[in-house]
Amino acid sequence: MTYIAKPKLHHPTLTRNNVGYTRRDYEGRISTLCAGCGHDSISAAIVQACWELDIEPHRVAKLSGIGCSSKTPDYFLGASHGFNSVHGRMPSVLTGANLANRELLYLGISGDGDSASIGLGQFANAMRRGVRMAYIVENNGVYGLTKGQFSATADRGSKSKKGAINTDAPIDLVGLALQLGATYVARSFSGDKAQLVPLIKGAMEHGGAAFIDVISPCVTFNNHAGSTKSYDYVREHNDAVSRIDFISEHEEITTDYAPGEVVDVRQHDGSVLRLRKLHPEYDPTDRLAAMNYMHEQQARGEIVTGLLYVDPLATDLHTAFNTTERPLNTLGRAELCPGARALDKINASLR
Amino acid sequence: MNGREQHAEGCTETMNAITAVNDFVVKFANVNGSGSASANELFAKAIMRMGVPVAPRNIFPSNIQGLPTWYEARVCEKGYAGRRGGVDLMVAMNPQTWDADVSEIAPGGYLFYDSTRPMLASKFRADVNVIGVPLTAIANATYSDPRQRQLFKNIIYVGALSVLLDVDASVFETLFAEQYRGKERLLESNVRALHLGRDYVREHLAAPIGLRVERRDHVGEQIFVDGNSAIALGLVYGGATVAAWYPITPSTSIAEAFQKYCSKYRVDAASGRQNFAIVQAEDELAAIGVVVGAGWNGARAFTATSGPGISLMTEFIGLAYFAEIPVTIIDVQRGGPSTGMPTRTQQSDLISTAYASHGDTKHVLLFPQDPHECFEHAAAALDLADRLQTPIFVMTDLDIGMNQRLCRPFQWDEQRDYDRGKVMSAAELDAGREFARYKDVDGDGIPWRTLPGTHPTKGSYFTRGTTRDPYARYSERGPDYLYNMDRLRRKFKTAATLVPQPVERAAKQKTPWGVIYFGSTSPAMAEALDVLEARGIAVDAMRLRAFPFPDSVPAFIAAHERVFVVEQNVDAQMRSMLINELEIDPARLIKVLHCDGTPITARFITRTIAEHIEAAGKATPERAMEAA
Known part of the structure; x- marks a missing residue:
């Protein structure tokens, strides 16, 4: 977190999107993370995704827990309201915020310690409730701010900077999200912007709970030989099942791939996820198959990336609750208070 | 049985028997899950339909089925709603607790029991009038379904009691008609069961007994x-x-009642959609x-x-305090510490809520005295939370929350x-108004x-x-921190002017003695003050309705030489808060503590205060004023 504001210099040639904003309008304050931190690349991908999606920055609410990753909402979307809440509890705060105003877009930023260690219960329950949000875990397998302890996503046998070997089995948040009913599940790598940006765009436009696990190496505490979350390790073991292009509702869909190579998945809001399939047999709309494939690859030591599962017609908690269309935070006495006459009747029934 | 006439009463045995009209305690000893709760409530309601106030209390275990449960109904035409203590009529329906139940009856009191099976003579007391009705035999002769036998046995005993206490059958029939409107079969079968009990007593026993209900007009519009229902409605x-909640006794029925009321009053008529959202977390x-x-x-x-x-929520409570977010928390207190006594009442979360969370935090607490104020304070809490941008606690307890109480209408x-x-709105921002999230622009x-x-x-x-500066920018600078904490303290002072103010009741004569109380102690205190007054002991009373303490609280304490602080916890938590917040000399605040999990009684308060004042030899105002 920093109190240094970025200078707002808008070069006249900066391209404006359809709602009149340049990419600079989606940036935040200057990052205080270490130089080369994967998290900053994710912030840049979020900026790019929101700009490309023509989202007005103030229509996004960004929420986080505690940790390096949870500091990042200060570093993008400076015109959005942000909430750096309690360690491991972002999902519940986001759920409440979402219930209060269903018209905003909700971006939840968390880390592996925040979501898999202290906050696993909240992560799990937010997924199974289908809260509409883009939930991004910036996963480096390590606690940065307290300087290098393993988190619950660290692989068994992985070596810490100080030489300790992790003996606990890892928690796989992608596997959990699939099992718990998340309707958009992806994994990516902070060093792969071409893959990450469209995945974030798809998540932002998704109708239900969207989860992206982004492997994001910690350059200071987890980027050494023996780590399974280092830049080198991830690059060597990345098994991408798909590359996706995200096409908004109003964009023209053009075909520039041979049939069989691409699958167009149309989401609830009309947007299209164009999957360039790298594994012809992989079906991203089959939850069970996705789980199987992931587990098989994992057993081989491969990190599966790409859009692993999507239910394009997913709905959310508001649909389940049959909540009114108007944001609950705009309702007033007229809609909410039953009035004095109703109270007289209630009194009469209690005599 | 103060001042009550005792005389021979010919019910089943001839002996001294308590006589009382509209002023007695009936206790029902039942088995949890046997369907007795609705029968007992019916009994209480019938007496209230006779115009006589009743204050019932559920005394129940942490159990679903099988363990003992009691329903203690105080019939009192003066309207005292606190627990009186003592039992005049025991309806002993639970063999498990027979011995303890029988021993609890006041000398000259009555024991009502199911006489289907013979009981050893040693199981009765010589100084208690025994009323046997073969409830099981009557039920078994009438019903073949086991569930019906059990449920209607409860109605049969209510019917028997109605004759013994001289309650009109018509009030029950009206209640049944209201309850089973459109369900004629249920209506008829309930009326029938009621009369089975009534007929047996009329044919076999002398009735009424010494305890009787006479029609009055003391219930009125109450x-x-x-x-808990009142909170939900508020x-x-x-x-x-x-609403977001996790099930826990004794607060669970708040969320359930909120759901019920919302389903009725908060569904948009045109779209059928909900103007609310409830998450069971x-x-x-x-x-x-x-x-x-x-x-x-x-x-x-x-x-x-x-x-x-509350313990689990404290980290978030600190965040809400410091980030200044409106939050309303209802704490229905139960016996602690830890799991403590989950189905018993206490006022023992005062300090853990007033100062909840790490760092220097202070929170606003409201103390409703009855369901009427539960409704008021729940609605007020939402306003206060928005006005003060901070957590507001509504502090009730199991005694208020889970017992029906006669009170003023909502x-x-x-x-x-x-x-x-x-x-701040978009229009105000567009008009050029400066926005500084954490700046005190209004003082x-x-x-x-x-x-x-x-x-x-x-x-x-x-x-x-x-921490942050007044513009919400991250800052670890000392002056920024101090500015913020000073402002939060100022906000807390503002809170003292906005919360429900204390209610005072002055004694008829000038007195050096004061008493401070709050919440569910209120009905017992009202009675205790009357009794003390009747005994010539003058005490001025102040009922706290909120924390932080408004200026009238230190003024009240300053105006009295000694002030009793009556509360239902072990460590005198409210007294500690008064000492801590107002820098009162501890010697001036006298502890009156009741904390065994049962609701406090007027007898206890009266005795404790009277003994103290008499021991101090300052019962007369003249001497007291001299001493002061």
Whole structure:
């Protein structure tokens, strides 16, 4: 977190999107993370995704827990309201915020310690409730701010900077999200912007709970030989099942791939996820198959990336609750208070 | 049995028997899950329909089925709703607790039991009148279905009691007709069971007994409702739209009642959609997290819990305090510490809520005295939370929350609007008004806030639990921290002027003695003050309705030489808070503590205060004034 504001210099040639904003309008304050931190690349991908999606920055609410990753909402979307809440509890705060105003877009930023260690219960329950949000875990397998302890996503046998070997089995948040009913599940790598940006765009436009696990190496505490979350390790073991292009509702869909190579998945809001399939047999709309494939690859030591599962017609908690269309935070006495006459009747029934 | 005539009474044995009209205690000893609760409530309601107030209390175990449960109904035409203590008539329906139940009956009292099976003579007491009705035999002869036998046995004993206590059959018939409107079969079978009990007593026993109900007009417009339902209704009227909760006794029925009332009053007629959202969370941490998120985003949100839930919520409570987010928390207190006595009552979460969370935190607490005030304070809490941008606790307890109480009817002023507090709009931002999230621009310590999504370029800020400058920018500078904490203290002073103010009751003569009490102690205190007055002991009383303490509280203490502080916990928590917040000399505040899990009684308060005053030899005001 920093109190240094970025200078707002808008070069006249900066391209404006359809709602009149340049990419600079989606940036935040200057990052205080270490130089080369994967998290900053994710912030840049979020900026790019929101700009490309023509989202007005103030229509996004960004929420986080505690940790390096949870500091990042200060570093993008400076015109959005942000909430750096309690360690491991972002999902519940986001759920409440979402219930209060269903018209905003909700971006939840968390880390592996925040979501898999202290906050696993909240992560799990937010997924199974289908809260509409883009939930991004910036996963480096390590606690940065307290300087290098393993988190619950660290692989068994992985070596810490100080030489300790992790003996606990890892928690796989992608596997959990699939099992718990998340309707958009992806994994990516902070060093792969071409893959990450469209995945974030798809998540932002998704109708239900969207989860992206982004492997994001910690350059200071987890980027050494023996780590399974280092830049080198991830690059060597990345098994991408798909590359996706995200096409908004109003964009023209053009075909520039041979049939069989691409699958167009149309989401609830009309947007299209164009999957360039790298594994012809992989079906991203089959939850069970996705789980199987992931587990098989994992057993081989491969990190599966790409859009692993999507239910394009997913709905959310508001649909389940049959909540009114108007944001609950705009309702007033007229809609909410039953009035004095109703109270007289209630009194009469209690005599 | 103070001042009561005792005389021979010919029910089943001839002996001294208590006689009382409209002033006695009936205790029902039942087995949990046997369907007795609705029969017992029917009994209480029937007496109230005779115009005579009844104060019932459920004394129940942490159990679903099989363990003992009691329903203690105090019939009192003067309207005292506190527990009296003592039992005049025991309805002993539970063999497990027979010995203890029989021993509890006052000498000259009555024991009503199921005489189907013969009991050893040694199981009775010589100084208690025994009334046997073969309930099981009557039920078995009439019904073949085991469930019906059990349920109607309860109605049969209510019928028998109605003749013994001289309650009209017509009031029951009216109650049944209201309850089973459109369900004729249920109506007929209940009326039939009632008369089975009535007929048996009329044919075989002398009735009425020494305890009798006579028609009065002392109930009037009052309503009979439990505090948890009243809270839920207050939250509906107060405009709560988001509720998040985790089941915990004794607060669970708040969320359930909120759901029930919302289903009735909060569904949009045109679209059929809900103007509310209720999340049964995975734990209390998530419940308060949802409420914090919703409050941050401008919805009125609440959670309802009890002490253990408060413990789990404390990290979030500190965040809400420091980030200044409106939150309403209902704490229905039960016996602690830890799991303590989950189905018993206490006022023992005062300190854990007033100073909840790490760091220097202080919170606003409200203390409703009965269901009427539960309704008022629940609605007020939502206004206060928005106005003060901070957590507001409504502190009830199991005694108020889970017992039906006769109280003033609910009222709602049709002109009343919600106080949404200082929320800056897009128009105000466009008009060039400066937005500084944590700056005290009005001198009351309360800053302005904006809601997410308000304006494309102005008024956004980053909310965090770490410290910041007045413009919400991260800062670890000492002066920024101090500015913020000074402002929060100023805000707390403002809170003292906005919360429900104390209610005073002056003695008829000048006195050096004062008493401070709050919450569910209220009905017992009202009775104790009358009794003390009748005995010539003058005590001025102040009922606290909120924390922080308004200026009238130190003024009241200063105006008295000694002040009793009556509360239902082990460590005199309210007294500690008075000492801590107002720098009162501890010697001036006398502890009156009741903390065994049962509701406090007027007898206990009267005895403790009277003994103290008499021991001090200052019962007469003249001597006391000299001493002062």
